[in-house]
Amino acid sequence: MTKPTRVSRKPDRSWTDADRLRWAIYWLLIAVCLGNAVGRIWAVTAEHGRHPFLSANDRSRWATVRALVDHQTFAIDEVIQDRYWDSIDKVYHLGPDGKYHYYSSKPPLMACVLAGEYWLIKNTVGMEISEHPFYVGRAVLIATNGLLLFGLLWATIWIVERYAKSDFARIGIVATVAFGTFLTTYAVTINNHSLAATSVAIALYCGLRVWCDGRGDARYLLGAGFFAACAAVNDLPAFSFFGLLGLAMLIKRPVGTLVYGVPAAALILGASLLTNYIAHQSWRPPYAHRADGEVLGTLETKLHGALDKKEVPLVLKDVLENHGIELSQQAEIITRETGNRWVVLDMGIDRRYAVQRTENNIEVRDWDNWYDYDTSYWKPGVKKGVDLGEKSIGRYAFHVTLGHHGILSLTPVWLLSLLGLGLWLGEKGTHRQVAGFIVALTLICVLFYVFRPLKDRNYGGMTSGFRWAFWLIPMWLTAMIPVLDRWKNARWGQLLFAVLLLFSAISASYSALNPWVHPWMYSYMGYLGWLD
Template sequence: MKPTRVSRKKEAWAEADQYRWAIYWLLIAVCLGGSIGRTLAVSGEHGRHPFLSANDRSRWATVRSLVDHHTFAIDDVIQDRYWDSIDKVYHLGPDGKYHYYSSKPPLMSVVLAGEYWLIKNVMGIEIAQHPFYVGRAIMIFTNSLLLLGLIWPTILIVERYAKSDFARVGIVATVCFGTFLTTYAVTINNHLLAATSVAIALYCGLRVWCDGCSEAWYFLGAGFFAACAAVNDLPAFSFFGLLGLALLIKRPLPTLLYGIPAAIVILAVSLGTNYIAHQSWRPPYAHRSDGPVLGKVATKLHGPLDQQELPAAIREVLAEMDVVLSDEAQIITRETGSRWVLLDHGIDRRYAIQRTDSGIEVRDWDDWYDYDTSYWKPGVKKGVDEGEPSRAWYAFHVILGHHGILSLTPVWLLTILGLGLWLGEKGASRQVAAFIVLLTVVCVLFYIFRPLKDRNYGGMTSGFRWAFWLIPLWLTAMIPVLDRWRKWWWGQRIFAALLLFSAISASYSGLNPWIHPWIYNYLGYLGWLP
């Protein structure tokens, strides 16, 4: 009996599915293998440790301190200069004394400390003596899981919503090789975690919004992972809020029963760990200014203060607050004629003194970044960290310049085309496109309109890392373009060229993502940068 035309077509589809999934597994294997290989190869300053920058050393210092010293304070750890970091703050600890702490949100460090605790107690290996073994083991385990958590939802999204194998395989190849997320898989960072969380929450949200699913798992996943993205990357709160609103409109009861409680769990854990670490509900980067006014002095004392003399009037103001200064109290000038710090080593306290139009204000000291050796004080920062004075020039370099989203990874040009195609359609596609456009615009504008001190492209980094959490959204928006180009030879070649160029940019910093992009370095070589 000969097979019918329908059965032959089903067999052909099944065989095509097998080949496509074989390609997926091959891409995953190459991506993970490359990530693990690069992780094994990395080493920091002078090859003394596997930690690549101040950014990741800040987290590693907390991990080591939690397990080895049972505290969030990193004073003992950073005495070794190979563990020190500029990404730290200085404030009162629970013992009433000042200590150094990592400026990074502590939740991720707590999770990594759990991994280190297992290694130390099961294998008897300490990270201080064997930083390469312990550090690389944790990085390989953690980042491999995060990469899988990023790639797998991407596969599920394209399998469900893309119509062609060209689009499906092309987008999976892009997430494996054409973005900076795989670049950052050789170091501990929040960007890969945030993007992975967005990918999972996006898949769950699409199943609810586009397919009308009402299973509890989709709401639990959307709520938990959208909140996880938000607590690990501040601008992702826009994704968390907008996705939550969309699900509340589409399916209010399951969102209230499952989505919101799941989100509350991760938000509560994040706030709780921050409070335990810093005795404050606000994260460290929210402590960048003087605290509340403790008292005022009507006379202008800036002359004696500039001479680093402590006027009796200042002592009297603090005495009214039951603060008795010791003989070791001294004045340190921060801004001549306008701001000073009162430092008393005898009682281990410090206060801010601010000149106003009417006199002098004595304030509680709440600028955790204002300590003697701080890199973040005015006049100390250098290079790109000084900030770009021109907001227009900054916007250009963020989008098309030396840290440009489109110049470094031009594959996102297809995202723009895809969003345009979806916006021209009706129904769920237009709504998803509007969702992605709004979040992208909000994130980019948020950083463009930051004050001068924050207009630094993310510091020493291979790309505009503050937008990396948007990558799962941008990948999804490529679907309509690649679906239309599946039979057009010129479209296939354009996509291949864009992906190749993006992969080159991503691989340029494959052994250390905490370096400048190749465009920035090349412009510096030409002498076109100040």
């Protein structure tokens, strides 16, 4: 392929009037996008009017932030005593003090960074988030999401300035970032998707410089390693991006990747693992603790009747005593499923154990299901609405792509990305390779979620778009380059792009003050009676 001429980002004597105009438009788009985000952050208020935290998802993170700074612990027990701070996104497990506590189910690394911002505010201005949630919360939101949104815009400008050939493509793609994606919608709430998408954008630019331009600069290898790892630890499917980009860097620059990229990635991966261990005393994240622990012993199946009667059999006590566990007089049996599953709950020693009937016996297991507690929303029979899961995989695949949560139906500007990928796949050289990279990652992410178990086929819960794919947005933007470059002088193409962008912007704006609501298409289909 023919390498595009590099455009300097600093004004000099070689700049033309067109260059100056284009950069003026960039700065205007940045100013409007950030101004819009800040204005919405300042205006947003939760339904009950007590603070600007909009859903169980972001309240879960905010609870950890408050607990870390105000109580010096990851346990959120004291924070969620205020019902306005409570969240369904929490787990319940033993803490370092040997007692059970509630914790946020979200990875703790991001909360630690946010806690640093809150600590700075508290120790300089003197404001506590419990007393001034609007001032403190909005200050943290503006600083965090404003920086992330600026980073996304700036990385996109880097990419289009380097690889797009026409001003129409460059300005059009930056305008899409500013107005036409759900990443701007999520600027009013703390979330992992904005951080993952910005990280992907920066890592993608660094990776393109290495793969397409043959650059081996330490800054590009460091950037690719660090930000790809940052995307991975904040959005689970982005581990595919981290792995595939890492492999590409090893192929292109093996020594430089090992010297610069691997240590940079190890830094963020290590920080994520370490904060998770400090928070939960486990190297595995909370969502990996959804089942019973190791088998401690077995009982005869005939004892199921005694267990249903809430009797604690002596043989059960013997099994636990063999592991150094002596039940107190407060031990009781709680039936989870008559004849099949029970819980041994001992408030005297603050311990619980799982008892599960199998084909051959009854197993006594250590407790490791952090989502199974009395008030848990995630227990069978408690969840409701979209969280029940879509029974039909085919229907789920349709609504994820073309239906009420559809990637293409809500933001049809991505149709141009599909066309661009087709154009690049028809070429030879690095364009085809980059297109294959984007196609592979898109398929991995979408298929991963389409074929999840029933309980996970919920479109991301109460959310204005299919948020689990948001981290792919920087790659879809890059894929628009060949289409818009070809339409630089085509009035019909420019008009079509404007219509698609307008429709995408309307979808993104529908939930501008709270992204934790269903998309407009879902609400409209419900109004028409098309949904169960």
